Amino acid sequence: MDPFVRSLLSSTPLTSEQELALARRARDGDARARHDLITxxxxxxxxxxxxxxxxxDDLADAVxxxxxxxxxxxDRFDPERGVRLATYAWHWVGAEMVGRHRPEVPLDDVDPAVDDEPRDDSSAxxxxxxxxxxxxxxxLRxxxxxxxxxxxxxxxxSVGERLGLTISQVRTVEAKAMRQLRRGLANVVHRAPHQ
Incomplete structure (x- = not known):
């Protein structure tokens, strides 16, 4: 593993109090506090x-x-919302990584699915x-x-405006529904006959 990445993983995270104090100072324009939050x-x-x-080799580039x-x-973090920076930043960080470092699967390694009879999974x-x-x-509709x-x-x-919810509430309900659908689809896949 890259020594820089290893050092990051072994570093001690800030306490919530330390993070809150730094975030407030960074919001007020303290460049050093912003640097410390990022680090x-x-x-x-x-x-x-x-x-x-x-x-x-891709690990350091992904970081x-x-x-x-x-x-x-x-730069967008609001310390008064009661959320830790790592939680807030999780989406932003992942979006940058996935957009640039999506693993490629060689086509030679993929077995084409053979389906003798077309199935209609719309009812499931x-x-x-x-x-x-x-x-x-x-x-979801x-x-x-x-x-x-x-x-x-x-x-x-727009969904929030129609349903009288905040964007955060829409995101939460959406995530909950998607988790339930994923679990249900996983069960459908496990019940499907093996080809």
């Missing part, structure tokens, strides 16, 4: 790269890309969708056009 946040950047499965997301997050998907609470289903072919997909802000 301490690099540990979570390295952790995110490892969790994404990025290894070897560098993730640092760009971390800097963006630090409909069943999963209707197992969601009505508010979650409505949010507005957000992604789920179950409504040709529907216009709305931003989280």
């Amino acid at each position: 301490s946040g690099l540990r979570s950047v390295a952790l995110r790269a490892r969790l994404l499965g990025i290894r070897d 560098q890309s993730g640092a760009v997301g971390l800097i963006r997050a630090v 998907l409909d069943e999963l969708l209707h197992s969601l609470p009505p508010d979650e289903l409505e949010l 507005l957000r992604f056009g789920v179950g409504c072919p040709g529907a216009i997909r709305l931003s989280r802000q």
